Amino acid sequence: MKKLIAGAMLLGASSLAFAQPGCGVGAMIWKGQSGIAPHVLAATTNGTFGNQTFGMTTGTLGCNTNESVKSMAMYMDSNIDKIARDMSRGEGENLDTLAVLLNVEQNDRAAFRQLLQDNFATVFPSSDTTSDEAVSAIVALLESHASFSKYVA
Amino acid sequence: MHRHLASGRVPRLFLALLALALTCPILANEQLKNLAQDPAWLTLGHYRPDTLGSSYTSQADDPGFFLSAGGKTSPYAELVATLDAIRKSGAGDRHARCRFPARDRWLREQLDLPQTQVSCPAFEQWEETLNTETVTLVFAASYLNSPSSMFGHTFIRLDPPKVDEQADLLLASTISYAADAAAHDSEIMFAYRGIFGGYPGITTIQPYYEKIRLYSDIENRDLWEYRLNLTPEETGMLLAHAWEIRGKNFDYYFFDENCAYRLLALIDVARPGTHLLDEVSTHAIPSDTVRWVVDHDLVASVHYRPSSATVVEHYIDQLPPDHRTLAADLASGDLSVNAEAIQSVPPKERARILDATYDYVRYQTQEEGWSRERAAPLSYDLLRARSRIEQSAPLAPPPEPAVRDDQGHATFRASLLGGRQGERNFTQLTLRPAYHDVLDPPEGYRRGAQLQFLRLDTRLYTDNQEFQVEQLTGVEIRSLSVRDRFFSPLSWQVGFGGRRSEIESDQRIFTPYLDGGAGFGWAPTPQSQLFAMATADLEIDNDLPKGYDAAPGADLGWLYQGHLVSIIGGIKTKAWFVGDEHREDTAYAELNWHITRDFGLSAGWERQHHFDRYETAWQIGLNAYF
Numbered sequence: 001m002k003k004l005i006a007g008a009m010l011l012g013a014s015s016l017a018f019a020q021p022g023c024g025v026g027a028m029i030w031k032g033q034s035g036i037a038p039h040v041l042a043a044t045t046n047g048t049f050g051n052q053t054f055g056m057t058t059g060t061l062g063c064n065t066n067e068s069v070k071s072m073a074m075y076m077d078s079n080i081d082k083i084a085r086d087m088s089r090g091e092g093e094n095l096d097t098l099a100v101l102l103n104v105e106q107n108d109r110a111a112f113r114q115l116l117q118d119n120f121a122t123v124f125p126s127s128d129t130t131s132d133e134a135v136s137a138i139v140a141l142l143e144s145h146a147s148f149s150k151y152v153a
Numbered sequence: 154m155h156r157h158l159a160s161g162r163v164p165r166l167f168l169a170l171l172a173l174a175l176t177c178p179i180l181a182n183e184q185l186k187n188l189a190q191d192p193a194w195l196t197l198g199h200y201r202p203d204t205l206g207s208s209y210t211s212q213a214d215d216p217g218f219f220l221s222a223g224g225k226t227s228p229y230a231e232l233v234a235t236l237d238a239i240r241k242s243g244a245g246d247r248h249a250r251c252r253f254p255a256r257d258r259w260l261r262e263q264l265d266l267p268q269t270q271v272s273c274p275a276f277e278q279w280e281e282t283l284n285t286e287t288v289t290l291v292f293a294a295s296y297l298n299s300p301s302s303m304f305g306h307t308f309i310r311l312d313p314p315k316v317d318e319q320a321d322l323l324l325a326s327t328i329s330y331a332a333d334a335a336a337h338d339s340e341i342m343f344a345y346r347g348i349f350g351g352y353p354g355i356t357t358i359q360p361y362y363e364k365i366r367l368y369s370d371i372e373n374r375d376l377w378e379y380r381l382n383l384t385p386e387e388t389g390m391l392l393a394h395a396w397e398i399r400g401k402n403f404d405y406y407f408f409d410e411n412c413a414y415r416l417l418a419l420i421d422v423a424r425p426g427t428h429l430l431d432e433v434s435t436h437a438i439p440s441d442t443v444r445w446v447v448d449h450d451l452v453a454s455v456h457y458r459p460s461s462a463t464v465v466e467h468y469i470d471q472l473p474p475d476h477r478t479l480a481a482d483l484a485s486g487d488l489s490v491n492a493e494a495i496q497s498v499p500p501k502e503r504a505r506i507l508d509a510t511y512d513y514v515r516y517q518t519q520e521e522g523w524s525r526e527r528a529a530p531l532s533y534d535l536l537r538a539r540s541r542i543e544q545s546a547p548l549a550p551p552p553e554p555a556v557r558d559d560q561g562h563a564t565f566r567a568s569l570l571g572g573r574q575g576e577r578n579f580t581q582l583t584l585r586p587a588y589h590d591v592l593d594p595p596e597g598y599r600r601g602a603q604l605q606f607l608r609l610d611t612r613l614y615t616d617n618q619e620f621q622v623e624q625l626t627g628v629e630i631r632s633l634s635v636r637d638r639f640f641s642p643l644s645w646q647v648g649f650g651g652r653r654s655e656i657e658s659d660q661r662i663f664t665p666y667l668d669g670g671a672g673f674g675w676a677p678t679p680q681s682q683l684f685a686m687a688t689a690d691l692e693i694d695n696d697l698p699k700g701y702d703a704a705p706g707a708d709l710g711w712l713y714q715g716h717l718v719s720i721i722g723g724i725k726t727k728a729w730f731v732g733d734e735h736r737e738d739t740a741y742a743e744l745n746w747h748i749t750r751d752f753g754l755s756a757g758w759e760r761q762h763h764f765d766r767y768e769t770a771w772q773i774g775l776n777a778y779f
Contacts, residue, residue, distance in 0.1 A: 075324075079362060082370075085511060088536040089504075090543065097323045097362075120540030127533035 069152055071101045073135045080131045084124055090117030102142075102151045115145065185236070188263060189229035193425040197256055197394065199403070199418060200228050201430075215402040220249060236260060246275040255393035255422060276396055283326050283358075285311040287453075288388055288423075290416065291327070292377040292443045293368040294558050295599055306368070307413045307439045310361055310378070311392070323362045328395055330356050330403075330415035354403045354415065356395065365458070371519065373462035377558060379446065382453040383423055391423035413442040420451065427451070438587060440597075443559040457553040465516045467551035468509040469639055476502065480510045481638055484517070486531065490538040504545035511535040513639060554597075561597020562750050562778040564588045570755070572772025574661075579612040581623065581772060591631065592721060592745040593778075594753070595714040601633035601644070601674065601682065608650075622663060626650040633684050633712060635676040644684055645671045654692055657733070657764050664694035670708065681713040690727055698732030705730075720744045737763045751778050 076083055079094055086092030090113045104112050116123065116138070123129075123137045142148040188194060195201075199218075200209040211218070211225050219225060221234035238249030239257045250257045251273030261268055289310040308329035313321055331354065368374045383391065403415060417429040432445045446452060459467070472480060479495060482488040483506070488495060495503060511532060518528040568583040585608040589598050608626040613619070629648035636642065647669040653661040672686030688706040710723025722742035729735055743757040758771045 075362070078366065081515065084536055085515075088511075088540040089508065089545070089547070090540075091547070093323060100321065100324070114543075117540050117543065121537055124533070124536070127529040 068102050069135070069139060072098060072138070073132070075101055076131050076135055080134065084120075084134075087116045087123065088120050090114060104148075104151055108147065112148065115141070115148070185232060186229060189232040191263070192428070193259060193422075194232060195228055196418060196421045196425070196430070197259060197397075198224070198228055198231055199398075212403055213398070213401060214404045218398070218401045220253075232260075236264075240266070244272045246273060248273070251276050253397050255390055255397055258390060258393060276393075279396060280392055283311050283392065284313045285326075285388055285392060286314040286385075287312045288381045288383050288391060290379040290381060290420075290443065290446060290452075291364070292379065292439060292558060293372075293374040294377065295374065295440075295602065306374075307416055307442060308364065309416055309419065310364075312380070323360075323365070325361045327359050327361050327364050328356060328416075328419075329359070329364075330354055356399050356401070356415070358399075369458065369460045373460045373520075375460045375463055376458040377443070378456040378458060379443065379452045380454045380456070381420070381446075381451050383451075387423040391419050394419060394422040413439040417442055417445070420446065424451070438564055440558050440561070441564060444563070447559055455557065457557075459551040461512070461516055461519070463551050465509070465512045466640075468505075468512055468548045471548050472505065472509055476506050480506050480513065483507075483510045483535070484514055484531075484639075486527075490534045495538075500542045500544060501546050504539060504542045505548050507535050507539040507542075508548055511539065556596035558597045560750075562589075562594045564778075566593070566776055566778050568755065568774055568776045570772045570774025572757075572770065572774075574612075574770045575768045578615045580615065581610060581612045581774070583608065583610045585609075590629075591633065591712055591714065592719045592743060592755070593776075594745075594747040594750060595719060596716070596750075600714055601631075601635070601712065603629065603631035603633075603646075605629040621653070622651070624650065624652040633674050633682060635674045635682050637676075643671055644674045644686060645669070646686065646688075654694075655761075655763055655768075656696055659764075659766070660696070662694055662696045664692045664697070666693075667691045672708075680715050681711065683709075683711050684723075685709050688725070688727070702729050702731045704728050704737070716747070718744060718746050735764060737761065745776065752776070 086095035221230040224231035293306040570581040610623040627650040634642040670686040670688035674684040704727035706727035
């Protein structure tokens, strides 16, 4: 799976950082993107889809990075509205892809889906939630659960 | 050498040399010449025979694709140069073996060159990153209201070894070939340069989820995934050749050298002897190319991925009528998710209403450009309400259509008809190279969609053996779509060409025309629709009183598209107002009986009132598709 993600990375991004002061998700991921970070429910994606991933920049040396969280952040960047939909339903291929990207084991998948559905409002507190805020919230959510913290360590 | 002839070691040395000469390098010119004409080599170099003579020209328009200065027009020179280059010592990304891994692989097999390993870090990393086990050809079906999409689009997905079914595939990489059109080019410029050349074609690699976003979510095109039965070696060859053409310019043409064409070449390289490109004559319509791939036994399995539009329609259809009303009220803002009417619905059913409504709101936001102020809070409320319902019985996904797009009728149609125009009998031959009209067998095509190119109707009048071109259609597009409380598409039509038109003196002259129209359609039953169109016609000809004439008009009709028979009928009126003011009123009916996918009967009838004269025309005959 890592290889696949590396494939996505080829498109432009190389390193992002998380969970350390000074190199938060929001600060780095969306650099180079024109305008604001994608909102969960941005009015339209017409014509501008996916460009943000190409705009990602490097330059977070010194920050602790977790490959799978980076991958998840990239995927959420392009698919945030579909992930929100799947999360509210507690099922769907985009939610499964998230689990794959985080290397969530098959045994934990059902609980993973349930956890995200139950905490929908925590991950997306409003319709203005941005993709990077949602990523941070998911990381925090998983960290706070003993059985899931290993996936974001 | 002479001095050692007598010694016993010489014959052995001689034999060894002979063996070496036979198995590899210093090859007879003749052998190389033959090799340069090998179909596999010609495919690797994208060589196509020139129209005249026996020479070849490569379709690659990039000097970087050739190792010989004369490579574009000489498969032989390119072969010799490649052979020299891949036998040079050294390694690294700049070495010919690394730049042309597919040629290298093929030549080493053909000439029994030593299969020594070479280190190509960039190519190896690329291959490793793509992590491909199998290859899937993906066909993006056409969608209504977009004529250029009616051709369809194809690209290749590189599937990783199976770990996780769907989720893995969303992350898989795709290879596609497309015109590199500047974003600011207008539609007209796009059409012109697409047809006559001028756009570079480029090969791009993107994750599949980006493609789904574009085709399923934004363009509302269903995707058909054809997993190919390539062996691991064939898959390796395909990737190696994709590497060779990556970033290389091939001029892009809509009709032949298009997205589908270049992918066919990739498959031809992967499995020598397939010769998919030989199927291409004047045009490569993606849906036709998929047919060829299926016919060449290249497909292991097929998977259907409905578009957002297909899904949302199917979701709404599954709701009982009273819940459909609730969904409509939720979407319009007349009801909030907290309203009693919603909350009183049992959770399982409420979940279904919320799911369908959310998908509908997203669809409308995309299609109708609902503002963020309207869509975002509404969407969010729906999602949040939905997340509180755990027990659910999800709505069923749309079923796979019984007839796939590649299983519809072939796009070239020839018709032989007999009929009568007024007092004259005629025999008519109609050739339509592409693509589909609303009376053709509907399976595998969008309902109400019509796209015809270069259709020629010729008649031989039997009374005086007079031959006449009845109509030459340049392009004719019709998009008849139905409206309901959830969807409100516009129906429209546009066409140009030349046609017989009656003038006051009773003559039927051949006049260039341009016409168009817009209106609405409603579906009384799933297979039929009523439509009302406002139309506009323009005709230009010296025989017209002022050299041209124009007419606003109306067309009211009924269309039925069934498995066995398709029928259209209605009344049209046109008010010509430039020359002398007069009306032209027509009642018409036309029927096609679909006997098989490749063969049918058609009948048409028309009664016209024009210049205070009544005239009736009818015809009956056969249609064949191939």
